Amino acid sequence: METLITILVGVLVAVAVYLLLSRSVIRIILGSAVLSHAIHLLLMVMGGLKKGGVPLIGEETENFADALPQALILTAIVISFAVTAFLLVLAYRTYQEAGSDDLQELRGFKNE
Amino acid sequence: MKINDVILQTITKVVVFIILTFGVELFFAGHNSPGGGFIGGLVLSSAFVLLFLVHDIETVQQGIPVDFKKVAATGVLFAVGTGVFAVLFGSAFLTQTFLTVNLPVYGETELATVLLFELGVALTVVGTVVTIILSISEDV
Amino acid sequence: MNNIIAMPVVIPLLVSIILVFLRPFIKVQRVLSLIALVATAIVSIYILNSIQMNGVLRLDFGGWKPPYGILFVADSFSVLLVLTTAIVSSIILIYAFSSIGRRYENMFFYPFVLLLIAGVNGSFLTGDLFNLFVFFEVMLLASYVLITLGGKKVQLMESIKYVAINVLSSWFFLLGIAYLYGTVGTLNMAHLSARIAEVGQGPLLTIISIIFLIVFSLKSGLLLYFWLPGSYSAPPTAIAALFGALLTKVGIYALFRTFTLIFYHEPSITHTLIGVMAAITLVGGSIGAIAYQDIRQIVSYNVVITIGFILVGLAVSTSIGIQGSVFYLVHDIIIKASLFLLAGTMIYLTGKTSIEEMSGLIRNYPLLGWLFFLTMLALAGIPPLSGFLGKLYIGQGAVEAGSYILLALAFLSGILVLYSLLRIFMNTFWGETIISEEDEIPLRKGLLLPCVLLGMMTIALGVGAEGILVYVEDAAYTLMNPEVYIDAVLEKGK
Numbered sequence: 001m002e003t004l005i006t007i008l009v010g011v012l013v014a015v016a017v018y019l020l021l022s023r024s025v026i027r028i029i030l031g032s033a034v035l036s037h038a039i040h041l042l043l044m045v046m047g048g049l050k051k052g053g054v055p056l057i058g059e060e061t062e063n064f065a066d067a068l069p070q071a072l073i074l075t076a077i078v079i080s081f082a083v084t085a086f087l088l089v090l091a092y093r094t095y096q097e098a099g100s101d102d103l104q105e106l107r108g109f110k111n112e
Numbered sequence: 113m114k115i116n117d118v119i120l121q122t123i124t125k126v127v128v129f130i131i132l133t134f135g136v137e138l139f140f141a142g143h144n145s146p147g148g149g150f151i152g153g154l155v156l157s158s159a160f161v162l163l164f165l166v167h168d169i170e171t172v173q174q175g176i177p178v179d180f181k182k183v184a185a186t187g188v189l190f191a192v193g194t195g196v197f198a199v200l201f202g203s204a205f206l207t208q209t210f211l212t213v214n215l216p217v218y219g220e221t222e223l224a225t226v227l228l229f230e231l232g233v234a235l236t237v238v239g240t241v242v243t244i245i246l247s248i249s250e251d252v
Numbered sequence: 253m254n255n256i257i258a259m260p261v262v263i264p265l266l267v268s269i270i271l272v273f274l275r276p277f278i279k280v281q282r283v284l285s286l287i288a289l290v291a292t293a294i295v296s297i298y299i300l301n302s303i304q305m306n307g308v309l310r311l312d313f314g315g316w317k318p319p320y321g322i323l324f325v326a327d328s329f330s331v332l333l334v335l336t337t338a339i340v341s342s343i344i345l346i347y348a349f350s351s352i353g354r355r356y357e358n359m360f361f362y363p364f365v366l367l368l369i370a371g372v373n374g375s376f377l378t379g380d381l382f383n384l385f386v387f388f389e390v391m392l393l394a395s396y397v398l399i400t401l402g403g404k405k406v407q408l409m410e411s412i413k414y415v416a417i418n419v420l421s422s423w424f425f426l427l428g429i430a431y432l433y434g435t436v437g438t439l440n441m442a443h444l445s446a447r448i449a450e451v452g453q454g455p456l457l458t459i460i461s462i463i464f465l466i467v468f469s470l471k472s473g474l475l476l477y478f479w480l481p482g483s484y485s486a487p488p489t490a491i492a493a494l495f496g497a498l499l500t501k502v503g504i505y506a507l508f509r510t511f512t513l514i515f516y517h518e519p520s521i522t523h524t525l526i527g528v529m530a531a532i533t534l535v536g537g538s539i540g541a542i543a544y545q546d547i548r549q550i551v552s553y554n555v556v557i558t559i560g561f562i563l564v565g566l567a568v569s570t571s572i573g574i575q576g577s578v579f580y581l582v583h584d585i586i587i588k589a590s591l592f593l594l595a596g597t598m599i600y601l602t603g604k605t606s607i608e609e610m611s612g613l614i615r616n617y618p619l620l621g622w623l624f625f626l627t628m629l630a631l632a633g634i635p636p637l638s639g640f641l642g643k644l645y646i647g648q649g650a651v652e653a654g655s656y657i658l659l660a661l662a663f664l665s666g667i668l669v670l671y672s673l674l675r676i677f678m679n680t681f682w683g684e685t686i687i688s689e690e691d692e693i694p695l696r697k698g699l700l701l702p703c704v705l706l707g708m709m710t711i712a713l714g715v716g717a718e719g720i721l722v723y724v725e726d727a728a729y730t731l732m733n734p735e736v737y738i739d740a741v742l743e744k745g746k
Binding site: 020025028032035036039040042043045046047068069072075076079080082083086087090091093094097098103106107 | 382386413427
């Protein structure tokens with residue numbers, strides 16, 4: 001199971017890299033979102049997939065699952081949610097101001 | 113163009129309350145079973161977003177005259193506040209505690225300070241999500 | 253309980269939230285935010301002294317003992333940086349009062365500055381790798397908002413790159429954390445260090461360490477600085493000064509922390525790599541600094557050079573070299589703030605950004621000119637100003653380690669820094685006066701006072717180096733001997 005998920009992570013990263021390398025801002029944002037999900041999945045795999053019961057007091061199982069990766073992922077998802085939302089608004093505003101979402105045309109400072 | 117969305121509007125009136133109830137349920141499921149402030153807050157904010165989608169923004173804001181930025185700030189204030197509160201009692205920052213009380217109808221109930229923290233989280237999530245949606249949609 | 257060490261984060265955070273509710277009352281916002289930063293400075297002085305007496309302090313959040321809970325650890329290195337951050341940012345805030353303008357102040361400028369400071373202080377103080385990630389994000393999100401605030405076209409265009417690069421590097425940070433957790437099974441920095449010392453830093457761990465190196469290099473601008481000059485030139489002066497003084501320093505702090513505490517077993521690979529990167533940064537930054545005409549670009553490239561210079565100390569990793577780096581780090585926060593403020597003031601006064609178009613300012617604004625001169629000398633490391641001792645120690649460290657190439661590059665870059673700033677000075681302050689008495693924009697006291705304060709600080713830091721040296725030595729000692737840190741966190745003795 002771990003191997004399968006790891007391969008899935010690889011596929012997601014490949015997709016993300018493809019999107020990140022494009023010139024359109026919106027694709028880059030999508031790429032960063034996909035990448036974040038790939039890494040959340042990787043965090044999950046790194047903690048070991050389901051090996052025991054729910055880690056709560058009162059549950060009667062021999063061994064408990066590792067709760068830490070899930071806590072980390074939850075935090076990371078919140079952060080990625082905030083950042084992606086911010087990026088989307090920023091891209092929209094930039095599109096309004098500059099009239100383009102092509103990174104080639106969005107060079108801020110003209111190099112002498 | 114005027115869109116005919118009578119069905120959506122009628123259903124929303126019912127569904128919003130179901131979503132809100134579910135959000136509160138998830139929120140209170142909180143610290144001993146799956147659920148909690150973040151999930152609860154997300155579900156609650158999805159109800160607001162549905163309202164914004166179905167009715168226009170002005171109408172909803174007349175009905176709910178709340179500045180959602182301030183809701184978010186209140187949330188963070190709650191969350192950090194519980195941490196600072198612990199400092200006032202001489203224990204480590206962010207220490208949580210609980211006490212068990214016998215409520216007349218509810219029976220044995222746990223009252224935990226972590227609930228306040230979670231309330232903060234939920235308010236922050238609602239405030240932030242709605243602010244994001246509003247700031248994107250306002251000038252379209 | 254050492255609840256006091258959470259205060260440098262809690263005070264700015266709480267005040268920033270309260271300021272959101274006080275949106276219409278700009279005056280109250282100004283006073284409160286200044287009070288918050290001064291209070292942070294006072295608290296950190298207290299913490300610094302109590303570290304001298306009691307050793308490294310730690311605070312377990314919610315009473316969860318390490319390695320299970322999240323914790324704050326305060327050693328001299330981190331608290332020195334917290335203290336400098338608090339002082340310098342309050343001075344920049346004074347500058348912002350009279351320069352930033354009502355529009356920004358209405359758009360939650362002060363709350364976000366305080367949030368930024370809370371993030372920076374949190375990154376300095378945390379003892380947990382994932383918590384470091386979170387505080388990085390707090391800091392970065394605040395910086396994203398600050399860089400885009402105002403929404404000018406250039407700002408938006410530059411910030412989209414800044415944000416994209418930082419988001420990407422954040423995911424790489426998370427990737428490194430995932431691998432590290434998979435290999436070692438903990439994220440508490442002291443615990444990580446102890447466990448890696450136990451099992452040895454194999455090839456796998458070294459590769460993970462290189463992921464962290466790349467991440468922190470992107471954040472600090474070591475070698476991967478391509479995003480830096482553009483995005484630091486875009487925002488208004490006060491914000492640019494905050495960025496130039498603080499943001500890259502957090503990346504440098506993280507590099508120092510990880511490569512002295514956690515991954516210090518394979519210096520022949522990691523530290524050599526840092527050395528090479530520092531060398532290329534020095535060269536690239538120097539070329540940039542002398543190539544441009546735009547004063548903001550020159551100043552931004554000066555930030556890049558310093559990053560390379562400070563990392564030389566880590567690359568050689570001798571006790572004296574690290575001492576030099578710590579000292580130079582403190583000096584650089586002050587002097588970069590001063591440089592950015594002076595450059596911004598010059599742009600404000602003349603309305604031009606190219607050094608070709610300014611001339612003879614010294615007749616109109618003599619004090620400003622001499623302050624710039626002073627800053628330039630401090631950056632070049634002329635005694636008795638504050639840059640001297642750091643340069644001396646880093647040089648001494650490089651000699652001890654026998655890395656003469658780094659030594660040569662470091663001091664060559666020093667000359668080029670002097671040249672690049674002297675070029676600004678000669679072109680803008682000397683020469684024919686172009687602003688006549690009537691056209692002269694009066695230099696407001698609110699703009700000049702912060703520059704004077706920073707100038708006084710650099711003199712004080714240079715002349716009174718003895719006073720601060722005790723703390724610097726302690727910081728370097730803790731960095732060189734990870735056991736001190738680990739014992740304080742894991743309480744081996746008990």
